[in-house]
Structure formats: structure tokens, C-alpha cells
Amino acid sequence: MNHKKIIHLTLFLAIIASVSGGLLSFVNSLTAPIINENAIAAEKVTLKLLFPNTDDFAPVTDFEDETGSILSIFEAKGAGLAYKVSRMGYANPIVMMVGISNDGKIVGLEVLELADTPGYGMKVGEAPFIDSVVGKSTTDGLDLISGSTVSSTAAITAINAARTHFNNFKGIDDDGSGSVVTPPAPELGRTILLSSDEATSVTTTVTNEVVNGDEKTFTVESNGYSVLEGGYADAKPNVFSITINTVTSVIVAIEVVEMNDTKGIGDKVEHEVFLSQFIGLELEDENASVDIISGVTRTSISAIRAVMATRGK
Amino acid sequence: MQFVAPIIFLGLLGGLYASSYYLNLKTPKPEGCEDLDVSCGSCSISSCGLHPSNKEIIGEVKS
Amino acid sequence: MELFSLFISAIFINNIILNRFLGMCPFMGVSRKTSSALGMGGAVTFVIFFSSIITFGLYTYILEPFNLQYMDLITFILIIASFVQLVEMIIKKFSPSLYKSLGIFLPLITTNCAVLFVALENIKQGFNFTETVVYALAVPIGFTLVLIIFSSIRERLDIADVPQALKGNPVAMIVAAIMALAFSGLAGLV
Amino acid sequence: MSLFKNLSNGIVKENPVFALYLGLCSVLAVSNSINNALGMSVAVIIVLTVSNVIIAAMRKIIPNDIRIPVYIVVIATLVKIVEMLMQAYTPELFTALGVFIPLIVVNCIILGRAEAYASKNTVGASFIDGIGMGLGYTAGIFMLAAIRQLLATGGLNLVNPFNQFVFFDITLIPSEFTIPLFAQPAGAFITFAVLAALLEVYKQSGSKPVKKGA
Incomplete structure (x- = not known):
């Protein structure tokens, strides 16, 4: 293998390649601006929806985003920033455009691509969710949609990615409360009479009583889902702390001390939308009733049993 | 200038490809593998190294 | 979780041959015998895996910082081709047995659509490094899987009495159609 | 060989x-609609003819040992x-x-014809060959796309890619008789497979090679 030949060949192709490199960069310098304009023109329709009274938009090219959800950023001159964000939803990626005004308010949310399970995932594209986001500041909490947690978490993570960038970009310090995702209010389902046998049939033990004035606070252990249904070896009952006014036998307060049922489902009982129903109910009243959380029957009933265990004590 | 970077970069890559192609062409096949038949049918991708039309360059290697 | 679903979907759901039609050229040509199909699969897996890593690194550390994204196509082609040539040379020099099983397929892979596709797709999808590695492993596995199944069917086809006009490639296409139907049934997997 | 014979x-x-x-x-991938098919064909014809011309022009100076790498570089540049x-x-x-x-x-096709x-x-002959092969590719992909689009969506439409002007948009099969499988x-x-088999039958029948596609 003579070396002269190799050098000749290598040089030959090197020259051809560099000529093609020059040609490519030349053509690129011609077409790049047009492609850029196309990119903005395509987005312009959505950008105009977010910032109706601005028509001067410029792409922001270099930005840091470790979540990888920000596809592109456009600056609406004098009005704010628009983020094209995308996250993997339940089945397909969700692509949205979030508009944030200069004073840190979300002015608009346009869903560009959404193909998740109809009825659940699609809620992200419907008005209630969008209205719950629009108007919020860049540090407020955002509410998930109960029932389509996967898609709405994806949507909210994408929106938060845009907001975190906006905050660093504008130097707003986010005290972290914003990115806390508040759990959604659970939907209430069947109504159950406190005195119904369903509520009183299972043994519930009062483990502690504290008296102060005419109020008594009971600590009650009541078997929930994991003991009755789950049947795991180490299943433990849920522990509630219930305060009753002994004179009027009206429930003054109720609180979950220890939740041992399945995470994500059982702990919905801790939501004040469910617990608040007990306050003011009169233990002896035959038709006092409470709506249990749909899909969380066993744990809700364990709360009712705990309350009924304090009767007559 | 923005034209210089691609020219140098591609020149290097082109040279790398040419030299590796040539070197590979000239390394003889291990003995006993000369007449390996890949049993790929009469496909007409003439750019593929195994195509009959390219057989004669590889043949040179034996010299 | 996302990595796993990416892995499964690249193998079964958008399988590179049956769903994206890539790698058809070797698919029609090589799959006469299962042994050669296996060899081809192994070679493609090796090439796609390493060339994806090299092209990903090159794109992120050279093309992007110097704003040369428009040079992606020619750079990838040259890198993949040089890589295949170097690998073939090394295999020729050092391991005849490996050459017998894998090396002979390498000339075919340089101009294979699948290899370039994976390199371009890693950039287009904006994968990070781990996703690139997972994708670059899953796609060739899908390729090899379909190739092996196809070659075992094709061995029987040669002895079956196929109408004159359909002999050879047309009937292979029909087999591929049936396999595509079967694979599309897996769509709801992930 | 007469140019026409070469072309046909x-x-x-x-x-x-x-x-x-x-x-x-x-x-196979692009033949889901005739718009895509024609768009692809135009791109292939341009790249094919220009690369044939360039390679034919340089054929004397290209060293024989690195023929294919040179073709690949030329074609890659043109495609980009x-x-x-x-x-x-x-x-x-796009x-x-x-x-x-x-x-x-x-x-x-392109690398094959170059080689x-x-x-x-x-150069002249290569140019004609590029056009001929390009039209062969167009005929092939157009037929495939026409059949697939017709069966899958029941209609055909042609849109000018530059200004989205719709040349025609006809529906031949009412939508309840369409077979969506053909889009997949x-x-x-x-x-x-069917078209390849038909071509096989046509070739074996040995009749004069009347131009079929035009």
C-alpha cells in the first residue's frame, strides 16, 4: 500500500467535501432567514391569540431548560414571552403555547397538540382547566384535574417549566410555593347515614380520651381498606382524632392522625371537602349523613365508624 | 468567517472517510473467507460492496 | 417509565421495518436464510448503536455550539460510513470468525436507511443521552426480530407453490403485509 | 440506443x-397521498439528474478506488x-x-445510477438517464400513492406546494366504502406486491413494451 496513493485519495475527497461544505453554508445563509420567518409565521397565529395587540415577535434562541419541555420561546415585544412547551401525556405528547405577560401573569394557554384518552386526558384541553391556569401568576399553585392526573401533571410540569424559565429570565424569586401542585378536591359520591349498619358493623376501638371542659377528644382506630380488603400481613387501621361536645353530642372537629390505606386513594379522605361534612353533625340524630368520596368507599366508611365509635362515650 | 468552519470541518471528515475506505479496501480478507457467499439474492443495489459489479475491485486485493 | 415505553414502542409499535419501511433494501435482499438474517441483525445492531452515540456526541458538542446544524446530514453520513469502514477493517485484521458471521454484511450497511434514520431521529426528537442509547438499542432489536421471523417464513416460501407472477419478492411483500398487520395489533401495548 | 428507448x-x-x-x-412510506408522492418524486428527479450530471462530468478525474465515497459526498450535498x-x-x-x-x-436508486x-x-446521456430513472420512480410511486389514497380516503387531491392552491379535489368512492387499511x-x-406482480405478468407476456405509465 503505497502512501502516495493514500494521500492523493484523501486529499481528493477532502477537497470535494470542503467544496460541498462551502456550498452548503452558502445555501444555508440564503435559506436560513426564510426558514426562520416560516417558523414564526407558523407560530404567529397562536402568538396572536396570546398577545392580540402585539405583532412584533422574535424567537429567543439560547435558553436553559433541564426539564426538556420547552421547545421554543418567542418574545412578544413590550408584552411578554410565549413558550411552546411539550410533555409526554398518557398516550401522546401534549404540545401547548403558554403566554406570560411582563408583569408575571399567565395571559393565555393554547393547546396545540393533544391526543390522550378521550374523557380523561382530553380535559387538559377543555375550558375549566385552561381557565384555572390563565390569570395565575408565575408563582401560584396549579390544580391537577382529578381523574386525569397523568395528562394534567404533564401539562402542569410543562407550564411550570415555562414559568421557572420566566422567573429566572425576569429575576422573580419563586419561593417554591408555586410549583407545589395542590391535590385536586376529590369528587363526592354516595350518601351514607351515620347510623346505618354499614357504618357501625365493624369493631372500632377508642384508644384514648382527653377531656377539656365540656369537649372530649377521642383517638379512634378504625379498620380501613388495607385491613378489611387488602389483607396484607402488616395492615394497620387508620387513626382519627375526633372532638365531640359532650353536652350537645355534636362533632366539633375531626382529623386524620394516621392514614394506612393505599396511598393516592385512601389519603383523599384527608381532604377538608370530606372531613368538613362531619363538623356540626349531631351524633344522636338518626338522619345525619355524610357523602363518601367516590372510589374511596372503605376508607370513607372507616372515618364514619370512627365517629360513631365515640357515641355514648 | 462563517464559511470557514464548515469547509475545514467537512474537509477533515472527507479525508477521514477516503482514507478509511481505501485502507479497508486494501486490507485482505482473512484467509478462508474469500468466497464467503452472503446468499443475499440478486438485489440490484449496485452501490453495496457485495454487488457483483463491485466484485472486481475487491478482487484486486489478492495481489 | 418513559425510557421503558420508548424501548417497547421502538421495538413493537413503530417497528423500523414494518411501521417506518426503513431498512427495506437489506430486508428484501438478505433474508433468504435465518443464519444470514441473524448475522445481518447483529451487524446492524452494532453499527446503529455505536454510530448513534458518535453522531449524538458530535451533534451536541460540535454542530450545535458552532451553529452548524444545517450540516447534520453530510456529517452523519461521513461519520457512519467511516465508522463502518474502520470496523470492517479491524474485524478483517483481527478476527476471521467475527468476519465470517458479521463482517461480510458491513458493506451493505453503509448505505442503509435505518442507520441514518436513527442518527437523525435522535436529534429530531431532542433525546438526551440516555434516551439516545435506549432508542439506538431498541430500533435494531426490532429490526433483527422482524428479520429473523421473516427469514424463517421465507425459507418455507421457497418450497411452497406460489403463482408464477408472485414468485420471489412480491410474495415476500405479502408476507411483510401480514406481519405489519400483526405488529399493528400491538399498538395499545404502551 | 435511441433516447426515447432509453427513457421508456x-x-x-x-x-x-x-x-x-x-x-x-x-x-412505501411516502405513497400515502399523491401530493407527497409527487413532491418526493420532484426532489428525487432533481437530485438524481444533477448528481448524474456532476458525476458524469467528473468521471474522468474520480479515482477508481474511492468512487463510492465521492458519489456519497456529492449526493449528500445535493440532498441537503x-x-x-x-x-x-x-x-x-417539507x-x-x-x-x-x-x-x-x-x-x-441515486447511488445505483451514479455507480x-x-x-x-x-454528461448528456447521464442527464437523460437521470430523467428516465426519475420518471420511472415517479410512475412507480404515483401509481402506488393513487391507489392507496383512493382506497383509503375515497378521493384524490392535488395541491400546489408553493402557494397551497388546490388543483383538484375529487371524491370517487363514498366515505363508507373506503378501506382505511390502505393508509396503514x-x-x-x-x-x-400486487403492482409488482402485475408488472411481472406484463413483462413475461412478452408483448411490445408499450409505455404503460404515461
């Missing part, structure tokens, strides 16, 4: 798609230029064709 030969007898099984990757132009001037078509434009580089024809013939991969394989 490229379209019928040696149709790159159905006879030589070249360029299958793009043909066509891709950039399409991205700038026909964005919709997004529709997606990854299959860069994949023209590894399209077996088999352009490197041995004059399995349909593409079946249609291709």
Missing part, C-alpha cells in the same frame, strides 16, 4: 421501483441543498415528507 426503458422494463426494488424505503430549499419555499410539503427527504441520500451509469457515460403500512405492502 427506465419507466417500464427497468422500472426502478417495481422491477429493481430500489428506493423501497421512501416509496434540496432539503433546505424545500424547508424555505414549501414548508407544508413537514409532510419529514425524515424521508434526508433519506434520499441513501436511496438506492452503474453516470460513471461510464457522457400493511396496505402499502399489499398494493406494492
Whole structure:
């Protein structure tokens, strides 16, 4: 293998390649601006929806985003920033455009691509969710949609990615409360009479009583889902702390001390939308009733049993 | 200038490809593998190294 | 979780041959015998895996910082081709047995659509490094899987009495159609 | 050989798609609508003819040992230029064709013709051959796309990629009789198999090679 030949060949192709490199960069310098304009023109329709009274938009090219959800950023001159964000939803990626005004308010949310399970995932594209986001500041909490947690978490993570960038970009310090995702209010389902046998049939033990004035606070252990249904070896009952006014036998307060049922489902009982129903109910009243959380029957009933265990004590 | 970077970069890559192609062409096949038949049918991708039309360059290697 | 679903979907759901039609050229040509199909699969897996890593690194550390994204196509082609040539040379020099099983397929892979596709797709999808590695492993596995199944069917086809006009490639296409139907049934997997 | 014979030969007898099984990757994938098919064909014809001309012009100086690398570099450059132009001037078509434009580089037709024809013939002949093969590719992919789109969506439409002007949009089959399978991969394989078989029957029947596609 003579070396002269190799050098000749290598040089030959090197020259051809560099000529093609020059040609490519030349053509690129011609077409790049047009492609850029196309990119903005395509987005312009959505950008105009977010910032109706601005028509001067410029792409922001270099930005840091470790979540990888920000596809592109456009600056609406004098009005704010628009983020094209995308996250993997339940089945397909969700692509949205979030508009944030200069004073840190979300002015608009346009869903560009959404193909998740109809009825659940699609809620992200419907008005209630969008209205719950629009108007919020860049540090407020955002509410998930109960029932389509996967898609709405994806949507909210994408929106938060845009907001975190906006905050660093504008130097707003986010005290972290914003990115806390508040759990959604659970939907209430069947109504159950406190005195119904369903509520009183299972043994519930009062483990502690504290008296102060005419109020008594009971600590009650009541078997929930994991003991009755789950049947795991180490299943433990849920522990509630219930305060009753002994004179009027009206429930003054109720609180979950220890939740041992399945995470994500059982702990919905801790939501004040469910617990608040007990306050003011009169233990002896035959038709006092409470709506249990749909899909969380066993744990809700364990709360009712705990309350009924304090009767007559 | 923005034209210089691609020219140098591609020149290097082109040279790398040419030299590796040539070197590979000239390394003889291990003995006993000369007449390996890949049993790929009469496909007409003439750019593929195994195509009959390219057989004669590889043949040179034996010299 | 996302990595796993990416892995499964690249193998079964958008399988590179049956769903994206890539790698058809070797698919029609090589799959006469299962042994050669296996060899081809192994070679493609090796090439796609390493060339994806090299092209990903090159794109992120050279093309992007110097704003040369428009040079992606020619750079990838040259890198993949040089890589295949170097690998073939090394295999020729050092391991005849490996050459017998894998090396002979390498000339075919340089101009294979699948290899370039994976390199371009890693950039287009904006994968990070781990996703690139997972994708670059899953796609060739899908390729090899379909190739092996196809070659075992094709061995029987040669002895079956196929109408004159359909002999050879047309009937292979029909087999591929049936396999595509079967694979599309897996769509709801992930 | 008369130029006409060469041209018709490229379209019928040696149709790159159905006879030589070249360029299958793009043909099957892009043949879901005639717009995409024609867009792809124009891109392939441009790249094919220009690369044939360049390679034919340089055939004397290209060292024989590195023929294929030179072809690959030339074709890759041309494809990227066509891709950039399409991205700038026909964005919709560009997004529709997606990854299959860069994949023209590894399209077996272009590299094959460069290797088999352009490197041995004059520039003029290579140009004609490029057109012939390109039209063969167009005939192949157009037929496939027409059948698939017709069966899958029941209608055909042609849109000018530059200004979205709709040439025609006809529906021949009422929508409840359409077979969506033909939009999916399995349909593409079946249609291709049937057309390839028909070409086989036609060739074996030995009749005069009347130009079929035109």
C-alpha cells in the first residue's frame, strides 16, 4: 500500500467535501432567514391569540431548560414571552403555547397538540382547566384535574417549566410555593347515614380520651381498606382524632392522625371537602349523613365508624 | 468567517472517510473467507460492496 | 417509565421495518436464510448503536455550539460510513470468525436507511443521552426480530407453490403485509 | 440506443421501483397521498439528474478506488441543498415528507445510477438517464400513492406546494366504502406486491413494451 496513493485519495475527497461544505453554508445563509420567518409565521397565529395587540415577535434562541419541555420561546415585544412547551401525556405528547405577560401573569394557554384518552386526558384541553391556569401568576399553585392526573401533571410540569424559565429570565424569586401542585378536591359520591349498619358493623376501638371542659377528644382506630380488603400481613387501621361536645353530642372537629390505606386513594379522605361534612353533625340524630368520596368507599366508611365509635362515650 | 468552519470541518471528515475506505479496501480478507457467499439474492443495489459489479475491485486485493 | 415505553414502542409499535419501511433494501435482499438474517441483525445492531452515540456526541458538542446544524446530514453520513469502514477493517485484521458471521454484511450497511434514520431521529426528537442509547438499542432489536421471523417464513416460501407472477419478492411483500398487520395489533401495548 | 428507448426503458422494463426494488424505503412510506408522492418524486428527479450530471462530468478525474465515497459526498450535498430549499419555499410539503427527504441520500436508486451509469457515460446521456430513472420512480410511486389514497380516503387531491392552491379535489368512492387499511403500512405492502406482480405478468407476456405509465 503505497502512501502516495493514500494521500492523493484523501486529499481528493477532502477537497470535494470542503467544496460541498462551502456550498452548503452558502445555501444555508440564503435559506436560513426564510426558514426562520416560516417558523414564526407558523407560530404567529397562536402568538396572536396570546398577545392580540402585539405583532412584533422574535424567537429567543439560547435558553436553559433541564426539564426538556420547552421547545421554543418567542418574545412578544413590550408584552411578554410565549413558550411552546411539550410533555409526554398518557398516550401522546401534549404540545401547548403558554403566554406570560411582563408583569408575571399567565395571559393565555393554547393547546396545540393533544391526543390522550378521550374523557380523561382530553380535559387538559377543555375550558375549566385552561381557565384555572390563565390569570395565575408565575408563582401560584396549579390544580391537577382529578381523574386525569397523568395528562394534567404533564401539562402542569410543562407550564411550570415555562414559568421557572420566566422567573429566572425576569429575576422573580419563586419561593417554591408555586410549583407545589395542590391535590385536586376529590369528587363526592354516595350518601351514607351515620347510623346505618354499614357504618357501625365493624369493631372500632377508642384508644384514648382527653377531656377539656365540656369537649372530649377521642383517638379512634378504625379498620380501613388495607385491613378489611387488602389483607396484607402488616395492615394497620387508620387513626382519627375526633372532638365531640359532650353536652350537645355534636362533632366539633375531626382529623386524620394516621392514614394506612393505599396511598393516592385512601389519603383523599384527608381532604377538608370530606372531613368538613362531619363538623356540626349531631351524633344522636338518626338522619345525619355524610357523602363518601367516590372510589374511596372503605376508607370513607372507616372515618364514619370512627365517629360513631365515640357515641355514648 | 462563517464559511470557514464548515469547509475545514467537512474537509477533515472527507479525508477521514477516503482514507478509511481505501485502507479497508486494501486490507485482505482473512484467509478462508474469500468466497464467503452472503446468499443475499440478486438485489440490484449496485452501490453495496457485495454487488457483483463491485466484485472486481475487491478482487484486486489478492495481489 | 418513559425510557421503558420508548424501548417497547421502538421495538413493537413503530417497528423500523414494518411501521417506518426503513431498512427495506437489506430486508428484501438478505433474508433468504435465518443464519444470514441473524448475522445481518447483529451487524446492524452494532453499527446503529455505536454510530448513534458518535453522531449524538458530535451533534451536541460540535454542530450545535458552532451553529452548524444545517450540516447534520453530510456529517452523519461521513461519520457512519467511516465508522463502518474502520470496523470492517479491524474485524478483517483481527478476527476471521467475527468476519465470517458479521463482517461480510458491513458493506451493505453503509448505505442503509435505518442507520441514518436513527442518527437523525435522535436529534429530531431532542433525546438526551440516555434516551439516545435506549432508542439506538431498541430500533435494531426490532429490526433483527422482524428479520429473523421473516427469514424463517421465507425459507418455507421457497418450497411452497406460489403463482408464477408472485414468485420471489412480491410474495415476500405479502408476507411483510401480514406481519405489519400483526405488529399493528400491538399498538395499545404502551 | 435511441433516447426515447432509453427513457421508456427506465419507466417500464427497468422500472426502478417495481422491477429493481430500489428506493423501497421512501416509496412505501411516502405513497400515502399523491401530493407527497409527487413532491418526493420532484426532489428525487432533481437530485438524481444533477448528481448524474456532476458525476458524469467528473468521471474522468474520480479515482477508481474511492468512487463510492465521492458519489456519497456529492449526493449528500445535493440532498441537503434540496432539503433546505424545500424547508424555505414549501414548508407544508417539507413537514409532510419529514425524515424521508434526508433519506434520499441513501436511496438506492441515486447511488445505483451514479455507480452503474453516470460513471461510464457522457454528461448528456447521464442527464437523460437521470430523467428516465426519475420518471420511472415517479410512475412507480404515483401509481402506488393513487391507489392507496383512493382506497383509503375515497378521493384524490392535488395541491400546489408553493402557494397551497388546490388543483383538484375529487371524491370517487363514498366515505363508507373506503378501506382505511390502505393508509396503514400493511396496505402499502399489499398494493406494492400486487403492482409488482402485475408488472411481472406484463413483462413475461412478452408483448411490445408499450409505455404503460404515461
